Amino acid sequence: MASAAMLDRLWQAVERGDGERVRDLCARGRLDVNGVHSPGDRDGLGCEDTLLCRAAELGHINIVKTLVSAGAKVDQPSVVGTPLSRAISRGQLATAKFLLQGLRADPNARDRCGHSPLYSAVALRWSAPYVRLLVDHGADVNGRCPSGSSPLHWAIVGKDRDTVEILIKHGADVESVGYSGFSVLHWAVRARNTAAVVMLLEAGASPNCQDMFGETPLHWSARQNKTDILLLLVESGANMQIRNKFEERPYNVALPGNMELIKVLMVKMARGQIGGSPRCLDTVARLPKLRLPRLNTSFNSKNFWVPPTSQHRYKTPTLFKTGREKSREGTSPSVFDRTLMF
Helix, strand or coil: CCCHHHHHHHHHHHHHCCHHHHHHHHHCCCCCCCCCECCCCCCCCCCCECHHHHHHHHCCHHHHHHHHHCCCCCCCCECCECHHHHHHHCCCHHHHHHHHHHCCCCCCCCCCCCCCHHHHHHCCCCCHHHHHHHHHCCCCCCCCCCCCCCHHHHHHHHCCHHHHHHHHHCCCCCCCECHHHCEHHHHHHHCCCHHHHHHHHHCCCCCCCCCCCCCCHHHHHHHCCCHHHHHHHHHCCCCCCCCCCCCCCHHHHHCCCCHHHHHHHHHHHHCCCCCCCHHHHHHHHCCCCCCCCEECCCCCCCCCEECCCCCEEEEECCCCCCCCCCCEEEEECCHHHHHCCC
């Protein structure tokens, strides 16, 4: 059995990139090259690691070859990744190519936290070449992470247009739903990623999908007062009359207050380009701005007024009266519940 001192020397040789020393130590035999170790709390995190993962993230291709020849498993996971995902997360493109092409690493192998290498490419927002490399070698573009999100969800948040385009081209599900019922289109709207919204709608994403609160992407674009995204959704068939679980339509959460949006919608309604009556919007434009207890600036846009705590009682004026509707009293969800994204 190898001594702890020999393992420490091997770790130090890997850290230095001393390929000759690594070969010498491995040649002596009896070294557990697949063992998971904590070499001196190297990163201040106290995480256990493997020799191959460390060599891969440092880009020491010659040492990677030596360790694999000595019996190291190419897809051996550590707590914080596989050798392939670690190489990608540190921007070691040449090492990633060698692992995939030379050593036939599994592009879908997951670490102990359940993440695949593709998440290292999209979640950490590296450039498109890493994503293209993985999907060209068979990475699952619809594989879910433990929270239920897909790679496309994370790529949209990262706002890398090329990455989103690559994933969609290789079959990523544009209707996939992640945590709290948020679809990829919800994420694109909430991230204010106009380019992604366009690509998703062109790929067939439904503009009327609802999250666990019954809110559509149109609700979120209206709440954020993103006129360009809202019009994209409306012109793609988004229904302005869908209510969320709190009986709010999209224009209820944004209007009054956004005069630019009101004017645009009035013109489109008058021309018959979208459903609704321009007269009802004119009525909304004359109403005073709704004031709820406090302005939340931590999670939402400046126009999203929300109660500070759950079960806060408030009265909301009915903006579009039908004759039988009156001001209603409702119970707001907590700020955290309404704004939780991940």
